[in-house]
Amino acid sequence: MIEAPKVPRTRKSVATKPQVEAADPSTSSLYVQSVEKAMKVLTAFDGSKRQLSLSEISSLTGFDMSATQRFTFTLAALGYLFKDPDSRKYELSPRLLDFTYHYLTSNELVSRATPYLQQLGSETEEATNLTVLDNTDIVFVLRIVSRNVFNAHVITGSRLPAYCTAPGLAILATLPDGEIDDILSRTNLVPYTSSTVYQPRKIKDRIAQIRKQGYAHTEDEYFVSDISTAAAITNAHGRGVGAVNIAVARSRWHADRDEQRFADLVISTASAISTRRRVE
Numbered sequence: 001m002i003e004a005p006k007v008p009r010t011r012k013s014v015a016t017k018p019q020v021e022a023a024d025p026s027t028s029s030l031y032v033q034s035v036e037k038a039m040k041v042l043t044a045f046d047g048s049k050r051q052l053s054l055s056e057i058s059s060l061t062g063f064d065m066s067a068t069q070r071f072t073f074t075l076a077a078l079g080y081l082f083k084d085p086d087s088r089k090y091e092l093s094p095r096l097l098d099f100t101y102h103y104l105t106s107n108e109l110v111s112r113a114t115p116y117l118q119q120l121g122s123e124t125e126e127a128t129n130l131t132v133l134d135n136t137d138i139v140f141v142l143r144i145v146s147r148n149v150f151n152a153h154v155i156t157g158s159r160l161p162a163y164c165t166a167p168g169l170a171i172l173a174t175l176p177d178g179e180i181d182d183i184l185s186r187t188n189l190v191p192y193t194s195s196t197v198y199q200p201r202k203i204k205d206r207i208a209q210i211r212k213q214g215y216a217h218t219e220d221e222y223f224v225s226d227i228s229t230a231a232a233i234t235n236a237h238g239r240g241v242g243a244v245n246i247a248v249a250r251s252r253w254h255a256d257r258d259e260q261r262f263a264d265l266v267i268s269t270a271s272a273i274s275t276r277r278r279v280e
Contacts, residue, residue, distance in 0.1 A: 051089035166230035167243035169216040174240035231270035
C-alpha cells in the first residue's frame, strides 16, 4: 500500500523554506547565460522538423541572426549539430545520444530495474516501462517492448504528462499534498481524450484512492485504446523515485482477468526494485 507522506506539525514552519530557495536561478552570479542560450538552440529542435534553417532557429529562440550564427557554428564545431552542405540547414547530431548512453549506463535505478522489467515483460508478453518524474512530466528511461506493443512511437526519452498517466499518478501519490498541488498548478491540465481526468479536485481524489490500493490504473486517458497499470518505486523514505507500468492494448484487455493480476505484478515488481524503507 502507498501511504500518504506524513509531515510533523512541529516542522510546518520549515515547509516555507523551499519556496524561499526557489528564487529565479538566472539572477545568481553563478548562472552562465551563454550556456542557457546554447541549450535554447538545441531544444529548438523539438522533433517537429528534422532540419531547421538559421532563420527558423533565430525565430524559435528569439536570438538575432548574428547570435544564432555564432551558437550554431560553435555547436556544429563541437559535433552536436550537423549542417547539411546542400540545404545549409541544421539538424541534431548523433553525438547527443552520448548523453543518453551515459545517463542510462550510470543510472543505478535503471541498472537495478532492468532484470525485473525483462522478467515482467516475459511473463505478461506486454510492454513494460520504467519512468521517472521530471518536473510535471514522466520520462521513459527504460522500455521493454513485446510483439504486442500498442504504441511503437513511445521510446526511451518520451515524455508524457504525469497527471493523466498511470506511472505519473503512482509517483504523485507518494508525494506530500502540497507538492502535488504545486505540480498540478504548473501543469497544463487539458483533456487529451474524452476519458482524461484533468480537473484538479478529481485528480486529487484518485490520488487518494491510489494511496489506498497501492497502484494506479488508467484507460484511454492519453492514448485512446491504451490501458496502463503502474506502481511506484520508492526510496528509503517512501518517496517515489520512479514507476513500473504495464501497457496493454484494449483489444487484448480483459478487465475481470487482467486488472488485479497486473496490479499485483507491478506492485511486487516495484517493491522488489524499491529501497528498503527506513523505520522512522
